[in-house]
Amino acid sequence: MSVVIPMEHDEHAAVQALLPWYARGQLDEGEMQQVQQHLLSCQACRNELAAEQPMQTLLSVAGTPPQGGDVEAGLARMHALMQPARRPKAAAPRWMPWALGLQGAACALLLGLWLHDRQAEPAYEGLSAAGTAPVVADALVMFKPGTTEQAVRELLQAQGAGVVAGPTETGAWLLRVDARGLAELRTAPIVALAEPLQPGPAR
Amino acid sequence: MLKWPSISRQKRDDAKVAPASSGRGPAAEALELALLEGIKRGQRAEFDALYRLYHPRLWRFLSHLMRHGEAIEEALNDTMMVVWQRAEGFDGRSKLSTWIFGIAYRKALKALSRQDLPVDADEVEEASDPGPGPEQQLGLAQLRGRLRQAMAELSPEHRAVVELCYFHDMAYAEIADVVGCPAETVKTRMFYARRRLRLLLDDLAGQGQGEE
Numbered sequence: 539m540s541v542v543i544p545m546e547h548d549e550h551a552a553v554q555a556l557l558p559w560y561a562r563g564q565l566d567e568g569e570m571q572q573v574q575q576h577l578l579s580c581q582a583c584r585n586e587l588a589a590e591q592p593m594q595t596l597l598s599v600a601g602t603p604p605q606g607g608d609v610e611a612g613l614a615r616m617h618a619l620m621q622p623a624r625r626p627k628a629a630a631p632r633w634m635p636w637a638l639g640l641q642g643a644a645c646a647l648l649l650g651l652w653l654h655d656r657q658a659e660p661a662y663e664g665l666s667a668a669g670t671a672p673v674v675a676d677a678l679v680m681f682k683p684g685t686t687e688q689a690v691r692e693l694l695q696a697q698g699a700g701v702v703a704g705p706t707e708t709g710a711w712l713l714r715v716d717a718r719g720l721a722e723l724r725t726a727p728i729v730a731l732a733e734p735l736q737p738g739p740a741r
Numbered sequence: 742m743l744k745w746p747s748i749s750r751q752k753r754d755d756a757k758v759a760p761a762s763s764g765r766g767p768a769a770e771a772l773e774l775a776l777l778e779g780i781k782r783g784q785r786a787e788f789d790a791l792y793r794l795y796h797p798r799l800w801r802f803l804s805h806l807m808r809h810g811e812a813i814e815e816a817l818n819d820t821m822m823v824v825w826q827r828a829e830g831f832d833g834r835s836k837l838s839t840w841i842f843g844i845a846y847r848k849a850l851k852a853l854s855r856q857d858l859p860v861d862a863d864e865v866e867e868a869s870d871p872g873p874g875p876e877q878q879l880g881l882a883q884l885r886g887r888l889r890q891a892m893a894e895l896s897p898e899h900r901a902v903v904e905l906c907y908f909h910d911m912a913y914a915e916i917a918d919v920v921g922c923p924a925e926t927v928k929t930r931m932f933y934a935r936r937r938l939r940l941l942l943d944d945l946a947g948q949g950q951g952e953e
Contacts, residue, residue: 555932556913564912592942593935597907600881600888607800607814613792616818620785620825 549576554586561590648706649678653735675702675712677720680731689728697722773837780828792821798838798909799845805904806849806897807856816852820845835918842909843919846901853897884945891941899934902927 553576559565560573577583677699681690694700697719704711712735715723723732773794779787799820803813823830823844831840892900901920905911913931917924 551932552928554935555928558906558931558935559913562910564910586939589939589942592946593938594907596884596888596938596942596945597903600884601805601892601904601908603801603804604882604885605810606797607810607817609793609796612796612814612818613789615814616792616821617785619818619822 550580550583553577553580553583557583557587557590558593561587561594648710649733649735652712674714675735676715677713677723677735678731678733679711679713679723679729680709681711682728682730685728693723693726693728699723770836770838777824777828777831777837780825788821788825791824795821795841799841801908802842802901802904803845803849805892805900806846807853812852812856816845816848819848823848836915838909839911839915839918842905843921846920850897887941887945891937894937895934898922899930902930903934903938906931 549572553573556565556569556573560570563570565573577587694713697715699713699715699719702712702714710731713723720732720734723729773791776787776791776794780791796817799817800813803816807813807816820841824841831837892903895903898920902916905916905919906913911919913927914924917927920927
């Protein structure tokens with residue numbers, strides 16, 4: 539039944555195949571004329587056309603399922619499948635790539651200036667630090683927007699890190715932290731960036 | 742001339758009820774598209790409204806392809822889940838209804854292939870013997886049984902063409918879009934399906950004449 543046979547060479551069959559749509563006025567002009575021309579000379583096809591209304595009646599009356607589905611029950615089950623509610627993808631503002639780029643450039647500039655100044659000038663010594671070793675930062679860290687002070691404090695305490703300077707205008711912090719702590723900082727969910735400042739392996 | 746069998750006047754009046762899709766004009770289509778825009782933004786109220794609009798139509802369509810209520814609902818909800826999750830996939834080159842029915846058709850065929858049950862044998866058996874009573878009066882249940890039996894002899898692909906044409910008022914080109922085949926294939930399927938239904942009509946008409 540699924541074999542497609544060409545019907546264009548059998549006008550009788552071709553017209554009969556079109557009758558349901560002819561009866562509904564859903565054929566284009568050429569097909570309408572083709573069917574009309576054939577009907578004028580073909581009693582069998584006129585009989586087939588006459589059967590269209592009973593066919594529609596039969597399908598409308600007896601083809602309707604005795605029981606329709608329960609719309610609200612189906613919708614409730616649908617809602618259960620849809621949990622959690624789909625959130626539309628928030629489109630990033632057009633300025634976002636530029637802002638990120640500028641932020642990165644500012645970080646690089648800040649880092650370069652800081653390294654340059656550190657090499658050019660004697661190490662800063664506070665009054666309380668007189669006679670002690672200078673405090674040198676090991677890493678530059680940026681936290682993700684919205685991170686609370688408490689979360690930062692807890693993370694730094696956990697990793698034995700101390701703040702040397704910061705925050706800078708770009709939100710970067712200079713930290714004193716060992717290699718293991720820096721590695722942990724890099725994997726912390728609240729950290730956006732954690733880069734070593736000392737050449738070679740961190741202390 | 743073919744004579745319609747003796748179903749009651751009430752049933753004939755019922756039959757005059759227009760197909761579900763015949764009342765759907767440009768305004769209804771515009772509403773559906775507006776709802777789809779809301780769905781693209783993740784708005785559930787718009788989805789619920791579209792679900793309620795399409796549930797009766799999809800239920801009827803699917804019930805001719807698969808008869809178990811649970812399977813019908815599963816295919817229906819699978820279809821609407823695609824609408825919810827991939828509303829952006831509708832490119833507007835066809836009617837929204839064509840897109841949704843196409844999804845439903847593929848979901849139904851996939852479910853049927855999983856079940857390996859082209860038709861529900863139990864229901865066909867039930868319908869195989871309408872058992873006309875002494876009055877030779879065809880009750881609606883018997884009429885349904887006869888039609889179901891005739892439809893069961895057709896493949897799901899043929900039943901889909903009949904259903905989409907006679908109830909959902911789709912032109913053959915639109916049906917071709919729904920079922921994903923050439924228009925000539927749709928015509929061929931209609932030719933064979935209609936020939937089978939014509940036999941049933943003749944049979945029913947013969948019974949109707951026999952009653953007089």
